Amino acid sequence: MSKKTYAIAIRDVIAQEMRRDENVFIMGEDIEILGGIFGCTRDLYKEFGTERVRNTPISEAGFIGAGLGAACAGMRPIVELMYMDFTLVAMDQIINQVAKTRYIFGGRAKIPLVIRGQQGIGRGNAATHSQSMETIFMHFPGLKVACPSTPQDAAGLLRTAIRDDNPVMFFEHKALYADKGEVNDDPEFMLPFGKADIKREGTDVTIVANLLYVKRALEAAKELESIGISAEVIDPMTLVPFDKETVVNSVKKTGRLVVVHEAHRNAGWGAEVAAMVTEEAFRYLDAPPLRLGALACPLPFALNLENAATPQVADIVQAARQVCYR
Amino acid sequence: MISKERASRIYLTMHRIRGFEEQVVSLFESNKLRGSVHLCIGQEAIAATVCSNLTEKDYITSTHRGHGHCIAKGARLDYAMAELMGKATGYCKGRGGSMHIADFETGNLGANAIVGGGIPIAVGAALASKMQKRKEVAVSFFGDGASNEGIFHEALNLASLWKVPVIFVCENNGYGISVPAWQSTSVEDISVRAVSYNMPGVTVDGNDVEAIDEAFRAALERARAGEGPTLIECKTYRWLGHWTGDPQPYRTREEIESWKEKCPIKRYGEKLLEQGFTAEELEQLSQQAKKEVEEAVDFALNSPLPDEGKILEDVFYEEA
Numbered sequence: 001m002s003k004k005t006y007a008i009a010i011r012d013v014i015a016q017e018m019r020r021d022e023n024v025f026i027m028g029e030d031i032e033i034l035g036g037i038f039g040c041t042r043d044l045y046k047e048f049g050t051e052r053v054r055n056t057p058i059s060e061a062g063f064i065g066a067g068l069g070a071a072c073a074g075m076r077p078i079v080e081l082m083y084m085d086f087t088l089v090a091m092d093q094i095i096n097q098v099a100k101t102r103y104i105f106g107g108r109a110k111i112p113l114v115i116r117g118q119q120g121i122g123r124g125n126a127a128t129h130s131q132s133m134e135t136i137f138m139h140f141p142g143l144k145v146a147c148p149s150t151p152q153d154a155a156g157l158l159r160t161a162i163r164d165d166n167p168v169m170f171f172e173h174k175a176l177y178a179d180k181g182e183v184n185d186d187p188e189f190m191l192p193f194g195k196a197d198i199k200r201e202g203t204d205v206t207i208v209a210n211l212l213y214v215k216r217a218l219e220a221a222k223e224l225e226s227i228g229i230s231a232e233v234i235d236p237m238t239l240v241p242f243d244k245e246t247v248v249n250s251v252k253k254t255g256r257l258v259v260v261h262e263a264h265r266n267a268g269w270g271a272e273v274a275a276m277v278t279e280e281a282f283r284y285l286d287a288p289p290l291r292l293g294a295l296a297c298p299l300p301f302a303l304n305l306e307n308a309a310t311p312q313v314a315d316i317v318q319a320a321r322q323v324c325y326r
Numbered sequence: 327m328i329s330k331e332r333a334s335r336i337y338l339t340m341h342r343i344r345g346f347e348e349q350v351v352s353l354f355e356s357n358k359l360r361g362s363v364h365l366c367i368g369q370e371a372i373a374a375t376v377c378s379n380l381t382e383k384d385y386i387t388s389t390h391r392g393h394g395h396c397i398a399k400g401a402r403l404d405y406a407m408a409e410l411m412g413k414a415t416g417y418c419k420g421r422g423g424s425m426h427i428a429d430f431e432t433g434n435l436g437a438n439a440i441v442g443g444g445i446p447i448a449v450g451a452a453l454a455s456k457m458q459k460r461k462e463v464a465v466s467f468f469g470d471g472a473s474n475e476g477i478f479h480e481a482l483n484l485a486s487l488w489k490v491p492v493i494f495v496c497e498n499n500g501y502g503i504s505v506p507a508w509q510s511t512s513v514e515d516i517s518v519r520a521v522s523y524n525m526p527g528v529t530v531d532g533n534d535v536e537a538i539d540e541a542f543r544a545a546l547e548r549a550r551a552g553e554g555p556t557l558i559e560c561k562t563y564r565w566l567g568h569w570t571g572d573p574q575p576y577r578t579r580e581e582i583e584s585w586k587e588k589c590p591i592k593r594y595g596e597k598l599l600e601q602g603f604t605a606e607e608l609e610q611l612s613q614q615a616k617k618e619v620e621e622a623v624d625f626a627l628n629s630p631l632p633d634e635g636k637i638l639e640d641v642f643y644e645e646a
Contacts, residue, residue, distance in 0.1 A: 023458070025457065051457060052457075054488075056484070057480075057483060057484065057487065059480035059483065059484060061446065061476065061477050061480055062446045062449070062477060062480030062481050062483070062484050063446070063480075063484065064446075065443075065445070065446025065447050065449070065450060065477065065480075065481065066446050066447070066449045066450035066453055066481075066484055067450060068446075068447050068450055069385075069387075069435065069446065069447035069448060069449060069450020069451040069452075069453070069454070069464070070450040070451065070453050070454040070457075071450070072430070072435050072447065072450070072451060072454075073385060073435075073450065073451040073454035073455060073464075074454050074458060075453075075454040075457060075458070077450075092440055092443060092477070093443070093446065093477075096440050096443060097438070097440070097443055097447065100426075101436065102640055102641070102642070102643060103421060103640050103641050104418060104421050104422045104426045105417075105418050105421075105422060105426065105428040105430070105436055106416070106417060106418035106419040106421055106422065106428075106640065107419070107639065107640030107643075108418075108428065108429075108430045108431075109428075109430055110643050111643075141641050142641055142642070144642070165643040166642045166643050
């Protein structure tokens with residue numbers, strides 16, 4: 001174990017995997033000398049050279065398509081996007097090509113491809129550079145979707161993603177990169193996909209959150225504790241596959257559900273979780289499930305507006321109190 | 327110069343493609359085959375000639391009009407026909423159909439129903455070959471319409487920057503569905519677009535086997551020598567509509583007939599007779615193709631439908 005930031009945890013796993021398997025390589029914008037704008041590939045080119053730590057032109061669709069082709073032809077590419085918002089200029093390659101190749105070609109292809117990068121609020125990047133994209137990629141079958149909320153989770157899930165023979169969309173959060181935590185340095189340390197992590201046990205209300213909102217949900221849980229509400233905080237870790245069992249069992253225990261994410265509330269992944277829990281545990285529910293997410297406006301620039309558009313700790317506390325009728 | 331063995335292969339392949347597609351038309355008209363079906367009758371020389379220079383380990387990416395590429399790259403006609411009929415025995419277990427047929431075992435990374443969608447995939451396959459120090463090349467087939475998609479330009483730029491062994495083969499048949507090239511494409515010869523990406527670009531008669539072969543072999547040599555990509559534009563014409571039900575108000579019967587005069591199979595047959603093939607030899611090749619196609623149709627007609635119980639298999643790869 002060693003203490004390191006979320007960004008360095010990611011970098012170290014990429015390096016370990018590149019040492020382990022020469023077919024693993026990474027390409028993306030500004031990842032070589034600059035080391036990525038958040039430092040997730042800092043100095044990797046010095047060890048692995050510029051063929052395997054490959055700067056790309058600003059051609060997201062082109063290099064994601066090239067990643068798919070390379071994966072079909074025996075490599076294990078990691079494609080870094082500077083902002084996950086940029087998936088939008090490469091949507092055909094991701095949704096029509098990457099996600100569908102294995103299935104529509106009769107299961108004959110393996111696609112060991114990781115598309116990773118950061119997203120979210122926190123740096124005043126405004127509407128086109130602060131979005132939460134993960135919900136979109138849950139909708140189309142064929143992609144796995146991972147969302148680590150701590151340095152340790154980032155390391156364990158990323159190694160699993162790189163070794164998976166399926167395409168993985170790997171969502172990091174820009175406001176988590178500087179967070180420090182204990183990370184298992186074992187080059188075989190992996191966290192399984194489809195296994196949620198109960199970040200805090202509780203008995204009165206289940207709060208499901210991902211990425212930055214795991215932290216905020218934990219803060220809310222502390223406040224709730226002070227007023228006598230015991231909140232259980234669950235991080236699904238991967239949205240595809242989704243660990244329904246852990247969430248449903250938790251709600252069977254607490255009888256109450258709040259889902260909170262930074263993605264827009266309308267048709268966000270929280271709606272899917274709320275529906276799933278309603279279907280599976282309806283008679284255990286003591287209150288309607290509540291969803292918190294960004295308002296239905298593009299994310300505004302001004303900090304006070306950005307805060308107003310996204311759920312705050314106080315909103316999570318309020319929602320938990322509401323479902324507990326307190 | 328094309329060896330006798332390869333010449334026979336090209337001629338046989340063109341007949342296979344033509345015969346296969348003629349049967350597709352007939353099956354479609356008798357409601358035994360459905361869906362979006364795009365035919366390449368009249369364009370067979372390009373796929374047949376290009377792929378005669380490739381091994382099964384080389385890669386191709388193809389298009390919505392991809393039967394020819396698939397067959398030329400080595401696909402079995404029976405599995406291909408079964409796929410077009412949505413049968414369990416098809417290359418993709420009936421999940422892909424005409425527009426999404428692939429055969430990874432012969433290096434065919436797939437037809438691609440999104441115009442231009444396969445071009446960067448070929449660049450990536452070529453990148454893998456280069457990084458793994460293999461000698462395989464990748465060929466991306468696409469139409470004139472694809473050269474107006476952004477992805478074409480991104481892919482050519484990447485390929486040139488990275489000097490990967492890929493050859494871009496544009497089949498310019500003059501129309502994007504109903505829209506003629508003059509209404510959609512800012513240049514007369516698509517090959518000039520290569521200049522922007524610092525690679526050679528050449529335009530050839532896409533109905534002339536020898537012209538295609540000469541241009542392709544030069545590109546292949548360049549790719550294998552590590553000198554990077556080439557763009558080859560093959561001017562050709564599709565005899566039939568964009569799809570099987572196309573009423574074709576956008577072109578004249580005279581235009582279509584004038585291109586039928588330039589039939590690539592007939593032209594190459596005449597060339598081969600001049601080069602010493604006998605009429606019997608050619609007839610034998612065309613009969614062989616005819617027989618294979620008939621067997622493929624029988625196989626496909628008699629194959630079972632895919633099992634609905636397996637509909638969720640293969641969305642993801644799972645360790646056994």
